[in-house]
Amino acid sequence: MAALLEVEHLVKHFVAERSVFGRPIAFVKAVDGVSFHVYASLNPRMTVSQILTEPLALHDLVPPDRRRARVEELLRLVGLEPRFARRYPHEFSGGQRQRIAIARALAVEPKLIICDEPVSALDVSIRSQILNLLRDLQDRLGLSYIFVSHDLAVVKHIADRVAVMNLGGIVETADTPSLFASPRHPYSRALLSAIPVPKPQAKRSRMLLQGEMPSALNPPPGCRFHTRCPHTIARCRTEVPQLLADASGHATACHRTAELPPAEAIVASDGGFSPALEKLVAAFSGRVEGPLVSGVGIVDALPPAGV
Numbered sequence: 001m002a003a004l005l006e007v008e009h010l011v012k013h014f015v016a017e018r019s020v021f022g023r024p025i026a027f028v029k030a031v032d033g034v035s036f037h038v039y040a041s042l043n044p045r046m047t048v049s050q051i052l053t054e055p056l057a058l059h060d061l062v063p064p065d066r067r068r069a070r071v072e073e074l075l076r077l078v079g080l081e082p083r084f085a086r087r088y089p090h091e092f093s094g095g096q097r098q099r100i101a102i103a104r105a106l107a108v109e110p111k112l113i114i115c116d117e118p119v120s121a122l123d124v125s126i127r128s129q130i131l132n133l134l135r136d137l138q139d140r141l142g143l144s145y146i147f148v149s150h151d152l153a154v155v156k157h158i159a160d161r162v163a164v165m166n167l168g169g170i171v172e173t174a175d176t177p178s179l180f181a182s183p184r185h186p187y188s189r190a191l192l193s194a195i196p197v198p199k200p201q202a203k204r205s206r207m208l209l210q211g212e213m214p215s216a217l218n219p220p221p222g223c224r225f226h227t228r229c230p231h232t233i234a235r236c237r238t239e240v241p242q243l244l245a246d247a248s249g250h251a252t253a254c255h256r257t258a259e260l261p262p263a264e265a266i267v268a269s270d271g272g273f274s275p276a277l278e279k280l281v282a283a284f285s286g287r288v289e290g291p292l293v294s295g296v297g298i299v300d301a302l303p304p305a306g307v
């Protein structure tokens, strides 16, 4: 089973004293070469029932005589059968274990759930199931999520509002349609231009960044993106850009937001499909009345398209 967290030789030293020239000469070694790892987020020695009962008991949310019914209710909520309560985590697939983790988070009746890369380890079909489950639970229970992901397709699918981060700071934030349709920060534009598109003939403008990613331990002064930005000017090297919003709430941290040309289309409108692919896409999207190509029935039998 893959480790959830692996820490190798972690070091954290604080400067306790400096010389007259400002050089550090004494340190407090708060952490000095620590290594450890955590296995799964689900305890392999506990049954699903015990895993889900634990938060109910810890927070004293449900009286003991009602906890079994609550566990069954939580399992149903995430699409698992109540009889699974007696099983151990190793008896489940990756997607089912993720559902159990979601059920455990729901046990304490949260208003906000922080999801840190919740689907990155899952294959694509399971990923779409978990994302749709999160969406469904959000609608039914009125939840809010802070969803951390490196996968822009996932972000586009799940988020109402997006914040793009670079080297520890937010460089752009907007509602999801606005950010994906018209990214303003050069870093956001580079990220979005790298999303693969399922159109082999589509013409698209890919923005390739030059140079190495700076170290987060020693970020550049001024705009932290200036060493890789194609629009850098002198001011960018010394002055930190503030995150400023327009009337719509679309905010960007860039000195040149007003000067930069609008983003080119991520997918050009003239990027057409091959005729055969057009028919398949039409079949997927329900625009076909009758079978246009052999195999449409098989297409209909496939699971819904993922993210």
Ligand code: SF4
Residues within 6 Å of the ligand: 185, 186, 187, 223, 224, 225, 226, 227, 229, 230, 231, 232, 233, 236, 241, 253, 254, 255, 256, 257
């Ligand atoms: S502030 Fe300057 S370096 Fe930073 S993103 Fe804007 S143009 Fe590029």
